[in-house]
Structures are given as structure tokens and as C-alpha cells.
Amino acid sequence: MAPPLSPKRGLVLVADDDPVMRLLMLQMLEQVGLDVIEASDGQQALTRFHDHLPDLVLLDVDMPGMDGFAVCRAIRESEREGTIPIIMVTGADELEAVTQAYEVGATDFVSKPINWPVLGHRVLYVLRASDAIARLRIADAHNRAVLAAIPDTFFRLNRDGYYLDYEQGHAPHAAFASARCVGQHVRAVLPGDVAERLLEQMNTVLDTQQLRSVDYVLQGRDALQHFETRLVSTGTNEVLGMVRDISERKRTEEQIRRLAYCDSLTGIPNRQAFLEMLQTELVRSRLQNKKFAVLFMDLDAFKRINDTLGHNVGDLLLKTVSERLRETIRPSDLVTRAEQPGNNLARLGGDEFTILIPDLERVENALNVAHRVKEAMRRPFLIDAHEIFVTASIGISLYPQDGQDSDSLLKYADTAMYHAKNCGKNNAKLYSSSLTMQIMSHVKLEVGLRKALQNNELYLLYQPQIDVSSAQIVGVEALVRWRHPERGIVSPTEFIPLAEETGLIVPIGEWVLRTACNQARAWQQVSQRQLRMAVNLSARQFKDENLTQIVLSALHDTGLEPRLLELELTEGTLMDDARATMATLEQLRGIGVRLSIDDFGTGYSSMNYLKRFDVRALKIDKSFISGLPQDSENAAITRAIIAMAHGLKMVVVAEGVETDEQLLLLEQYGCDMVQGYYLGHPSPQETITQMLQEQCKPPRPVQAKLPLV
Numbered sequence: 001m002a003p004p005l006s007p008k009r010g011l012v013l014v015a016d017d018d019p020v021m022r023l024l025m026l027q028m029l030e031q032v033g034l035d036v037i038e039a040s041d042g043q044q045a046l047t048r049f050h051d052h053l054p055d056l057v058l059l060d061v062d063m064p065g066m067d068g069f070a071v072c073r074a075i076r077e078s079e080r081e082g083t084i085p086i087i088m089v090t091g092a093d094e095l096e097a098v099t100q101a102y103e104v105g106a107t108d109f110v111s112k113p114i115n116w117p118v119l120g121h122r123v124l125y126v127l128r129a130s131d132a133i134a135r136l137r138i139a140d141a142h143n144r145a146v147l148a149a150i151p152d153t154f155f156r157l158n159r160d161g162y163y164l165d166y167e168q169g170h171a172p173h174a175a176f177a178s179a180r181c182v183g184q185h186v187r188a189v190l191p192g193d194v195a196e197r198l199l200e201q202m203n204t205v206l207d208t209q210q211l212r213s214v215d216y217v218l219q220g221r222d223a224l225q226h227f228e229t230r231l232v233s234t235g236t237n238e239v240l241g242m243v244r245d246i247s248e249r250k251r252t253e254e255q256i257r258r259l260a261y262c263d264s265l266t267g268i269p270n271r272q273a274f275l276e277m278l279q280t281e282l283v284r285s286r287l288q289n290k291k292f293a294v295l296f297m298d299l300d301a302f303k304r305i306n307d308t309l310g311h312n313v314g315d316l317l318l319k320t321v322s323e324r325l326r327e328t329i330r331p332s333d334l335v336t337r338a339e340q341p342g343n344n345l346a347r348l349g350g351d352e353f354t355i356l357i358p359d360l361e362r363v364e365n366a367l368n369v370a371h372r373v374k375e376a377m378r379r380p381f382l383i384d385a386h387e388i389f390v391t392a393s394i395g396i397s398l399y400p401q402d403g404q405d406s407d408s409l410l411k412y413a414d415t416a417m418y419h420a421k422n423c424g425k426n427n428a429k430l431y432s433s434s435l436t437m438q439i440m441s442h443v444k445l446e447v448g449l450r451k452a453l454q455n456n457e458l459y460l461l462y463q464p465q466i467d468v469s470s471a472q473i474v475g476v477e478a479l480v481r482w483r484h485p486e487r488g489i490v491s492p493t494e495f496i497p498l499a500e501e502t503g504l505i506v507p508i509g510e511w512v513l514r515t516a517c518n519q520a521r522a523w524q525q526v527s528q529r530q531l532r533m534a535v536n537l538s539a540r541q542f543k544d545e546n547l548t549q550i551v552l553s554a555l556h557d558t559g560l561e562p563r564l565l566e567l568e569l570t571e572g573t574l575m576d577d578a579r580a581t582m583a584t585l586e587q588l589r590g591i592g593v594r595l596s597i598d599d600f601g602t603g604y605s606s607m608n609y610l611k612r613f614d615v616r617a618l619k620i621d622k623s624f625i626s627g628l629p630q631d632s633e634n635a636a637i638t639r640a641i642i643a644m645a646h647g648l649k650m651v652v653v654a655e656g657v658e659t660d661e662q663l664l665l666l667e668q669y670g671c672d673m674v675q676g677y678y679l680g681h682p683s684p685q686e687t688i689t690q691m692l693q694e695q696c697k698p699p700r701p702v703q704a705k706l707p708l709v
């Protein structure tokens with residue numbers, strides 16, 4: 001094979017049997033920068049063509065043996081694409097030869113006599129043209145490959161809205177009758193509204209020469225299909241449309257939306273969704289001059305259910321609660337505009353739910369909904385064979401009076417909910433400026449409480465506890481009071497929760513304990529009687545790791561015998577964390593102090609559950625006693641509690657005994673001890689001392705001897 005020639009502007013094969021002609025051609029072509037190889041007959045021309053693959057062939061028609069036509073035909077047959085230009089050199093204007101030349105695949109011809117100065121340029125021109133054609137071919141092939149790879153459907157529309165052509169992509173285009181729509185109008189092919197939007201956008205594209213896109217949904221064979229059509233102008237009178245099936249993308253978007261806006265446990269909207277809902281409602285209500293309410297609901301004692309029955313039951317309960325809420329807020333006075341019932345409901349997290357009440361005409365409507373929700377929650381929940389009783393506390397904030405933005409409204413509803421909880425749970429409260437005032441005074445109170453101990457503003461009152469059979473004072477309960485420098489006497493029901501919240505209960509509780517032990521010891525010495533001192537212990541104190549130490553040192557420093565100290569715990573304190581409770585109770589029992597359950601019957605516990613804690617005394621809450629003897633239901637409960645407690649060898653104390661009848665009834669029921677205004681108000685130590693002295697006189701029958709004060 002001949003060595004390859006270095007390409008310049010192109011390589012030309014010159015085939016002519018006449019050496020003079022070849023020489024002239026060579027010179028002319030080299031003059032314009034072309035490389036030349038020669039062949040002196042047809043056969044040689046073919047061989048050299050295949051050896052060198054020139055960019056152009058200049059072929060004499062008349063050659064001995066194989067003539068120019070035969071060579072041209074042979075080249076074209078060997079070369080699939082027919083892209084190499086072949087110029088035939090014909091005799092003087094032989095029309096027949098020219099025709100034949102084109103028939104065998106020649107690109108161009110020159111006829112003799114040859115115009116030599118022009119020949120080089122002519123060859124250059126043909127080369128350039130062939131180069132352009134080659135590029136076009138490549139571009140065309142490239143475009144086809146790209147189009148084949150894209151799933152989109154392509155079409156062209158003219159300005160009047162008729163399809164000029166249509167190329168179906170991979171994804172079938174619902175309601176499109178493939179290429180059959182060519183020549184038809186858009187309105188005849190697509191549903192009316194889609195066609196109108198497409199035509200409108202087409203006009204915009206033609207006017208502005210900018211890309212536009214239209215999204216629409218068509219009914220596919222099995223499901224709805226989402227499409228996006230991008231329109232681009234391809235001239236002044238037509239547009240190219242590219243249709244893409246975006247159903248999958250829409251599905252993914254929807255899934256992402258669901259994940260981002262749905263609470264995964266209950267399937268209802270989450271906090272983010274609620275905030276956006278609130279934002280939309282704010283804009284709408286502002287424009288239309290409307291009012292709305294935000295309800296914030298929190299289950300009371302949910303943590304306890306989680307801790308005692310497990311998280312699975314807790315989760316199931318939350319699900320059921322959300323379903324019940326959805327049913328409750330369905331009535332027409334509430335959800336009128338929401339697309340789906342329950343859409344105004346959200347779970348913010350944990351056991352917190354929110355409800356948006358739009359178009360509020362009267363505040364009472366919000367309170368009514370809150371009431372319905374509360375009632376719905378009170379019906380027992382049957383979960384996993386457990387019958388669970390819950391109550392809910394609800395806070396309500398109102399637009400526009402309480403707040404003008406979503407964060408404030410939510411925050412205020414939350415604050416109102418806390419207020420509702422502080423007011424005894426199972427409550428609904430409105431946020432209002434008066435609440436703000438209360439919170440302000442709460443803050444002031446907290447500052448004062450911090451100073452109360454060092455300023456000696458706290459003191460104790462003692463309420464006697466009477467043994468029913470002997471009618472003797474057998475113990476007292478220490479009850480703390482705060483003499484506030486401005487407000488006067490503050491009740492523990494007001495400041496103890498605050499002290500618990502702030503942790504101040506720990507030093508306050510320690511002071512109460514020491515003072516009470518000291519007093520008990522003093523009475524013991526004066527009266528020579530074994531008087532038991534009961535001290536209330538809050539949950540926070542019970543969780544304090546130094547509790548045992550504090551109790552021990554109070555006993556040690558005052559010299560009071562441990563068995564004469566009784567610590568009152570509430571059911572809530574015991575239920576909070578059963579395992580830790582057991583350990584602390586064990587330590588306290590180890591010291592020898594007596595433990596009792598205060599306010600029994602108001603908590604969530606059952607007698608059976610309390611058995612585990614091995615507590616020796618139980619105080620029936622005053623709410624059961626207050627209606628006696630008329631309230632037959634409470635009478636039955638009281639009687640049952642006493643019987644069950646005795647079954648568990650517990651001593652029973654009834655709190656809040658205010659009348660003679662109550663005392664008699666309790667005596668009949670076998671109640672061991674009584675405490676209440678009828679037998680003695682919480683009193684200063686001097687009063688108790690006096691009572692104790694009174695009792696030192698010889699005993700009289702029970703009824704005659706009572707009341708003491």
C-alpha cells in the first residue's frame with residue numbers, strides 16, 4: 001500500500017490516460033493547495049481510490065479498458081453512502097455523456113476544452129459543498145439519535161392550530177390518536193380546556209418568541225396521566241411542541257408532599273402543614289374580614305399511659321384519638337370549605353393536636369367545638385383489650401383579637417391549653433388578655449417565691465387526723481402557707497405547682513419537712529403522745545436523688561422517730577416511672593417512715609396497680625366525701641374503696657369531712673381515720689397544742705366528743 005499523503009486542503013485522485021492532461025491538472029490543483037494522486041487508466045484509478053480514499057475524484061470519461069463511467073459506477077457500488085464527490089471530465093458538450101455521468105453517480109462534470117484557471121476553484125467548491133453535505137448528514141443522524149433516545153412526543157402546529165406533523169415518543173400520549181392527528185385541529189384532538197390553553201400559549205410563544213409550557217391531565221387507559229408540553233417557536237407561523245409524560249414525577253412529588261406534610265402515625269396533616277394552613281387562612285380572613293379560632297388540644301396524662309401500657313398502645317391510642325377528632329369536627333358548623341373533612345385537623349407531635357375553625361361568627365362556636373372534643377375524648381378507648389380513659393385539655397386563640405400571625409396564634413392557643421391544664425385538666429380555656437395578666441402575675445409570683453424562704457414568709461398549719469374508733473387525735477397533716485408581703489396569704493394550690501415547675505419545691509419541701517418534724521417532736525415531749533406527722537411530698541421531690549438523705553437528716557436533727565413521720569404521695573407521683581418509684585419507696589421504707597397515698601381516686605391508677613407499691617395508708621379524696629351522704633354513687637365508691645383497701649391491709653383516711661352525717665356514714669363504712677373542717681381546720685401549732693391538752697382529759701363516746709373545734 002502506498003504511504004499516506006499528508007492532507008492539505010484535500011486529496012484529489014486524477015484519472016486520465018493522457019499524461020499531458022494529468023500534468024496540467026496536477027499543476028492547477030496543487031496551485032490551490034490540493035494534494036494529487038494520479039492514475040493512467042480505469043483499473044489503476046479504482047485501485048488507487050481504495051488505497052488512498054481521496055476526498056475527490058477527477059475522472060476522464062474516455063479511457064482505454066475500463067472507462068470513466070465504469071470506474072464511477074464501481075466506486076459508487078463499493079461505497080455505501082456515496083459521499084465522495086466525483087467530477088467527470090467529458091468531451092465537448094456531450095449531453096449524452098453528462099446524463100450518463102449523473103446516472104452512474106457522478107457529482108459534477110467539466111467538459112473539454114477545460115478552462116484551466118478555473119478548474120482548481122471548481123474542485124475546491126465541490127469539495128466544500130460535499131463537506132457541508134457531510135456535516136449535515138452527521139447532524140441529521142445525531143438529531144435522529146437524540147430524538148430516538150428522548151421519550152417525548154414531538155409535533156408541530158401552525159398558527160391556526162393545525163397539526164403539521166406528529167412524532168410519537170416512547171410514552172403513549174393518552175387521547176392522542178398518534179400520527180393520525182396530522183392535518184387536524186388541536187380542538188378536535190385534545191379536550192376543550194387543554195386545547196384552549198395550548199392555543200393561548202402558542203400565540204404567546206409566537207408573539208414573544210419565548211419558550212412556554214402547559215401542564216395538563218388526561219385520562220389514560222388505567223389512570224390519570226400528567227403531561228407537560230413545552231412550546232417553542234420554529235418560525236413566525238409555527239411552533240414545535242414537545243410532550244412529556246410527567247405522571248411519575250407528579251407521583252413522586254405527591255409522595256414527597258405527603259411525607260413532608262403528613263403525620264406518619266395518624267395520616268393527618270403535621271405541624272408544617274398546619275402552619276401553612278394557618279397562613280392561608282390568615283390571608284383569606286384578612287381579605288374577607290373574617291374571624292377564626294385555633295384549638296390546641298393535649299391529652300391529660302398521656303405520658304402515664306405510654307409508661308404503663310407501652311408505646312404500642314400509646315401509638316394506637318393516638319391514632320384512634322385522631323380518628324375520633326376527625327369525626328367530631330365533621331359537622332357542618334365547622335368544616336364547610338375544607339376539601340376533605342378533617343382537613344382542618346393536625347397533629348403537632350406527641351399528644352398535641354390542633355384544629356382550625358374558620359369563619360367564626362361567635363366565640364361560643366369555638367367553645368362548642370372544644371366541648372364536643374372534650375366529650376368525645378371522655379368516651380373510653382378500647383385498645384388492645386385495654387379500656388383506656390383519657391381527658392383532654394384545650395386552649396383556644398382567636399384571630400384577630402389574640403394575634404395577627406400564625407406563630408403567635410399557635411403559641412397563645414398552647415399557652416391557653418397550659419392554663420386549662422393548671423385549672424384542673426379536662427378543661428377548655430380561651431386565650432385572652434386576662435390570661436396574659438395572669439401569666440404576668442405568675443412571673444411576679446415566681447420572683448417572690450424565690451425570696452419567700454429567706455424572708456421567712458412561709459409557715460405551716462396543721463390539720464388534725466382523728467382515729468374514728470377512739471375519737472383521738474392520732475396525727476396531723478402539715479400544710480404550708482405563704483404570707484405574701486403584698487397579696488396576703490397565698491394558697492398552696494397556687495404556689496406549689498409553681499414551685500414544682502421551677503424546682504423551688506426541693507428547698508421549700510426540705511424546710512417543710514424539718515419544720516414539721518421539729519414540731520412533732522415538740523408535741524411529743526409536751527403531750528407524751530405518739531402523734532404522727534404527715535407531710536406532703538410532691539413528684540419533683542420524690543424524684544430528687546437526695547430525698548432519702550434529706551429525710552434521714554431531718555429525722556436525725558430533730559430526734560423524731562421515723563415511724564411517726566408519714567409521707568403523702570399522690571397516685572401521679574407513683575405512676576410516673578414505676579421502676580424508679582419502687583427503688584425510692586424501698587429506701588424510704590428502709591428508713592422506717594410510713595407512706596400514704598393522698599387524694600386517692602382522682603388519678604389514673606387502680607387499686608390493683610397500687611398493690612405493687614406496698615403502701616400502708618390511703619387517703620380518700622375529699623371530692624368523694626363532699627357529696628355524702630346524698631350522692632349515692634360517691635357513697636358506693638367510698639364504701640368500695642374502704643373495703644378494698646382493708647382487703648389489702650391498708651389504713652383508710654377520709655379527707656374533707658365537713659358534716660356530722662359524713663362522719664357517721666364513714667364510721668359505718670369502717671373508715672379508720674377522718675380529717676376535715678368538721679374535726680378541725682388547718683390551724684397554727686398553738687391551736688393544736690390546745691386540742692391535744694383538751695384530749696388528755698378522760699375519753700367520752702365518739703359522737704358526743706366530736707367535733708373538736
Ligand code: C2E
Nearest residue numbers: 479480492493496512536537538656657658676677678682
Ligand atoms: P392535700 O394534701 O390533699 O391537703 C388537704 C387539703 O384539703 C388542704 O388544702 C386542706 O386545707 C383542705 N381541707 C381540709 N379539710 C377540708 C374540708 O373539710 N373541706 C375542704 N373543702 N377542704 C379541706 P390546702 O391546705 O389548701 O392544701 C392544698 C394542697 O396543697 C394539699 O392537698 C397538698 O397537695 C398541697 N400542699 C399543701 N402543703 C404542702 C406542702 O408542704 N408540700 C407539698 N408538696 N404540697 C403541699
Ligand code: MG
Nearest residue numbers: 477536568598
Ligand atoms: Mg395531703
Ligand code: MG
Nearest residue numbers: 598599619655
Ligand atoms: Mg388530699
